[in-house]
Amino acid sequence: MKINFKNILIALIEKEFKSYLRSINNFMNIIVFMIAIIILFPLTVGPSEEKLTLVSNAIVWIALIVSIIPTLDKIYISDFKNGWLEQYYYSPLLLEIIILIKCFVFWFFLIIPLTIFIPIFSILLNIPFLIIFWNIIIFAIGSLGFCLIGSICSSLTLGTKSTNLISPLLILPLAIPIFIFGNGVVEAVKSNYDPLPNLYLLITVCLILLIISPLISAYSIKIALTK
């Protein structure tokens, strides 16, 4: 029988797109959580502009990361319960490629809209424009890395009952390189050094994850399905 690979891609993207569109409360959760953190931080630091400029960049980053992590371990869980992961397994397209597409769609529909909010929050926290610009670039690249790490952790915890305990513990250590190189870029810009070396390292980490993550995820999904 003739297999049309274009149709597989169309179907996959259509399914992901519609699922995200209909569960928009997930996205709203992230935004509300993020706004809460960013509003609460200046209140607790106190009315000193010096202190705030010292920590403002960190606040934006922490707010973004903390609000994303709870959604990362839910990439596969609903598909696993619905039996769609099995349908992916039966598809003629390699499971690794399907996972890669799923991660990209997740990144595109949940994380990229968040980057719109970075300039807004950064203005609220009095962050200079040059750093806002770099923050957006780093976040766009780094969040792809987060999604790929999330994919590994989400697939590893598919069979277990209490996923929300294990996933953050798995995600945080793996995410440290992204934190370090991401912050390195901003620190370099602040002190007038060349930010590119750190940016290249950040891209390297993401490229390595791009290769490793689908392989590990596909392997652990197959284990979860055939258990």
Add this chain to the structure above:
Amino acid sequence: MTSRLKDNMILKNISLTRGLKTIFSSLNIEFLCPGLNIIKGENGSGKTSLLMMISTLLQEDTGTIIRFGKLKKNDWLNEHILIKQNSSLSDELTIEENLKIWCGLKGWDLNTDKIEKSLKNFGILKYKNFLVSECSSGIKKKAELSKLNFDESFKLKCWLLDEPLNHLDENGKLFLKKIMDKFINMNGTILQTSHEKKINHKNFKIIKL
């Protein structure tokens, strides 16, 4: 001998354990190909596990499964459908979208006409724009079974049906029988688990676990 093996499905000396429980030990079955095979057994006797094992979702501990000669795993995945007992439709999508995306994932034609035709045959065309979460279990089952009613499904080698008659009304059962007969006439093999006593098909083999 080789030609006979080519269109046969044989389990040789299979044993399977899940966790600590032994489900089969040294199981030998030769299925009727083409034809209808009805797998019977008590609850927990391993009917679903048998289907999942044949469909490669479970890995047998020992023994060999001959799936139509030596089909490669990827070819076998494209040559059969497994309809499980509980629905595998996404709650967030409508019935039509579910079926369309399912066809797409198989690499088949994405034509909505054939989906409408299939739903119409099962008598659930009016529910096509309902979200799956709003549908009753009978309608979900019919939507699931209408995957079998596409032109491409009849060209496959094998259908694995896990209790397809659950939740179905009389019309649904009649139409399912009709498409099963059509598939067998087109040289298809069906493995079906069932608790029904009365079997209306002409040519079938009962396998007791």
